[in-house]
Amino acid sequence: MTLVIHDVKKEFGRHKAVDGITLTVEKGSMFGMLGANGAGKTTTFRMILGLLDPTEGYVTWGGSPLSYKRTHLVGYLPEERGLYPKLTVKEQLLYLMRLKGMKKSDVIGAMREWLERFRVTEYENKKVEELSKGNQQKIQFIASVLHRPELLILDEPFSGLDPVNTDMLKEAIQDLQKMGTTIVFSSHQMRNVEELCEDLIMLKRGRAVLQGNLRDIKRSYGMKNVIIQAGYNLEFLNSIHGVMNVEKTNGGAIVSVENEKAAEDLFIAIAETGYVRKFEVEEPSLHDIFVDKAGGDDNE
Numbered sequence: 552m553t554l555v556i557h558d559v560k561k562e563f564g565r566h567k568a569v570d571g572i573t574l575t576v577e578k579g580s581m582f583g584m585l586g587a588n589g590a591g592k593t594t595t596f597r598m599i600l601g602l603l604d605p606t607e608g609y610v611t612w613g614g615s616p617l618s619y620k621r622t623h624l625v626g627y628l629p630e631e632r633g634l635y636p637k638l639t640v641k642e643q644l645l646y647l648m649r650l651k652g653m654k655k656s657d658v659i660g661a662m663r664e665w666l667e668r669f670r671v672t673e674y675e676n677k678k679v680e681e682l683s684k685g686n687q688q689k690i691q692f693i694a695s696v697l698h699r700p701e702l703l704i705l706d707e708p709f710s711g712l713d714p715v716n717t718d719m720l721k722e723a724i725q726d727l728q729k730m731g732t733t734i735v736f737s738s739h740q741m742r743n744v745e746e747l748c749e750d751l752i753m754l755k756r757g758r759a760v761l762q763g764n765l766r767d768i769k770r771s772y773g774m775k776n777v778i779i780q781a782g783y784n785l786e787f788l789n790s791i792h793g794v795m796n797v798e799k800t801n802g803g804a805i806v807s808v809e810n811e812k813a814a815e816d817l818f819i820a821i822a823e824t825g826y827v828r829k830f831e832v833e834e835p836s837l838h839d840i841f842v843d844k845a846g847g848d849d850n851e
């Protein structure tokens with residue numbers, strides 16, 4: 552089973568929310584969908600799920616579109632969390648999983664395993680509205696995976712979770728991947744994306760500004776960070792061609808450069824100036840790449 556998104560566009564009136572995205576997600580992989588607010592992530596998820604029809608192009612899972620008839624194949628954690636506040640956790644999960652065609656006894660068994668895993672067994676018979684936001688989110692996550700979907704779509708799964716719960720959820724997601732689930736998720740927390748996914752797409756105004764394997768992207772990305780330790784003021788480096796930013800640190804600076812050539816020029820400049828205790832060229836973080844590519848308001 553492969554998820555295929557082929558030259559997909561979605562227009563709302565004259566507004567192009569998604570403007571020609573093509574990507575493939577192989578079975579069992581974890582794929583990151585990144586982009587600033589309004590870049591088109593949720594709209595793309597809704598088209599994958601068959602909740603929205605593309606204006607152009609197509610989306611398929613295992614060769615055909617996901618319609619309501621194939622809803623048991625997919626799990627979805629929507630961005631706007633939508634549980635029924637007056638139902639208990641058990642009633643809620645029973646209701647949602649019956650819609651997916653699951654037997655009551657199977658739902659109860661799987662639910663108890665998940666509640667235990669997320670350390671919330673005491674909430675089984677509590678109304679959803681009585682739970683904290685983070686715990687509601689755990690329940691909603693459970694609702695998206697209880698029926699063991701082949702394809703799991705997670706829209707901002709970590710938002711609103713504390714660090715302990717974030718780690719718990721991360722582990723659960725990784726375990727699902729190990730079991731063969733194909734996972735597509737969005738997150739504004741780049742650290743989580745770096746930890747979890749191998750491949751990604753970065754959207755800006757509905758278009759891909761970057762796409763591919765995360766490690767390849769980092770390696771081939773021109774921009775680098777140079778970590779320097781030297782006992783004198785390094786602000787003069789600002790005037791070197793290709794230097795984007797000089798951030799002072801304790802005993803030195805972190806200098807962002809446009810390419811490796813600029814790093815070389817830096818090296819020569821400071822070696823001529825005085826003693827250098829440390830000079831290290833680092834690949835950019837995904838955060839740096841995001842700000843460089845998907846941030847800002849320019850029309851690249």
Ligand SMILES: Nc1ncnc2c1ncn2[C@@H]1O[C@H](COP(=O)(O)OP(=O)(O)OP(=O)(O)O)[C@@H](O)[C@H]1O
Pocket residue numbers: 563566567568586587588589590591592593594595630
């Ligand atoms: N039903 C709709 N009608 C009109 N415009 C819409 C509709 N849904 C989304 N849009 C617009 O499409 C664009 C993309 O929205 P989308 O929700 O896909 O972005 P996103 O990347 O998920 O953003 P965020 O990170 O804020 O969740 C936005 O400009 C949004 O206003």
